[in-house]
Amino acid sequence: MTSSTQLAHGEAPASRPAKKRGNRAPAFLLTPAGIVIIALVVIPLGFMIFTSFTDFSQRTLFTGEFDFVGLKQYQSVLTDPAFYAALLRTFGFTAALVAGSVLAGMGVAQLMTKLGGVMRYLVIFVLIFAWAMPNVASSVVWKWLFQPGYGVINWLLTQLHVFGDMTNTSWIDNTWLAFLEIWLLVVWQAVPYIAITLYAATTQVDQSCIEAAQLDGCSKLRCYWQIVVPLISPSIMVITMLSIIWDFNVFNQIWLISQGGPQDTTATIGIFTYKKAFVSFEIxxxxAASVLVTIVLLALTSVYIRYLLKSGEDL
Incomplete structure (x- = not known):
């Protein structure tokens, strides 16, 4: 049937299917981010995996010569007692950091609910300022505070007349004191984000539940642990999982303060890997050690993602 026949019978001419427009827009918008991810994540990760199967070393940097050694590097790492000591130290230090930062953040968040408007905003401003301070700057200033001879912390502890004269105490020369100094720094940096997040969650709690419990004779402390904490537990779980991932990766603070000393007793897995690659030049x-650490971090991240999916959170 021709077009003239269609018009004679009052039928509309068949129209061509409209072209889909805008289907390239998402790809166009995602391209810059994709290029950055490829440049900063995919290529370095691929090179790391590649070099883990070679004898890449300082010699290779000058001559370009290297040989494929298969799984020899992984065997070297997995048979090194220092690797397991650093891994165990990392798990222990991560647990201490997560416990300290989450509990301190919960405490600060609860205190913020008791403050007036002006004071609360002032505290939030101070917390954001502390959280936004770069790790390197914070670590250098922190090291000065604990410096023997003129460190402010040593002077304050000496003035308390409880620990004796600590003026010339070198914190980084003692394993436990060095860990304590680093622990205080990392917790101080982590508390602002945790406190603000949990404060936001706490403000969403239905106050009628707390008021009803208090009318029944429930103390404020008991109300907090038995009513508020269960209601904000999803936020606490997310914060805890993120803290585990972040604290497992702590490197700058440890390296700038103790460099893993004394005698590698504060060396976590990040310090172990760095020294192998860039101090001993056993790249x-x-x-290989970095690949193993990446696998551990992927496992931790998968737990976090599964929890978000299970709880219905929007990724």
Missing amino acids: GTGS
């Missing part, structure tokens, strides 16, 4: 071995 292949360091890459």
Whole structure:
């Protein structure tokens, strides 16, 4: 049937299917981010995996020569007692950091609910300022505070007349004191984000539940632990999982304060890997250790993602 026949019978001419427009817009918008991810994540990760199967070393940097050694580097890492000591130290230090930062953040968040408007905003401003301070700057200033001879912390502890004369005490020369100094720094940096997040969650709690419990004779402390904490537990779980991932990766603070000393007793897995690759220049071995650490972090991240999916959170 021709077009003239269609018009004679009052039928509309068949129209061509409209072209889909805008289907390239998402790809166009995602391209810059994709290029950055490829440049900063995919390529370095691929190179790391590649070098973990070679004898890449300082010699390779000058001559470009290297040999494929298969799984030899992984065998070297997995048979090194220092690797397991650093891994165990990392898990213990991570647990201490997560416990300290989450509990301190919960405490600060609860205190913020008791403050007036002006004071609360002032506290939030101070917390954001502390949280936004770069790790390197914070670590350098922190090291000065604990410096023997003129450190403010040593002077204050000496004035308390409880620990004796600590003026010339070198914190980084003692394993436990060095860990304590680093622990205080990392917790101080983590508390602002945790406190503000949990404060926001606490403000969403239905106050009628707390008021009803208090009318029944429930103390404020008991109301907090038995009513508020269960209601904000999803936020606490997310914060805890994120803290585990972040604290497992702590490197700058440890390296700038103690460099893993004394005698590698504060060396976590990040310090172990860095020293292998960039101090001993066993780059292949360091890459193999980094791949193993990446696998551990992927496992931790998968737990976090599964929890978000299970709880219905929007990624």
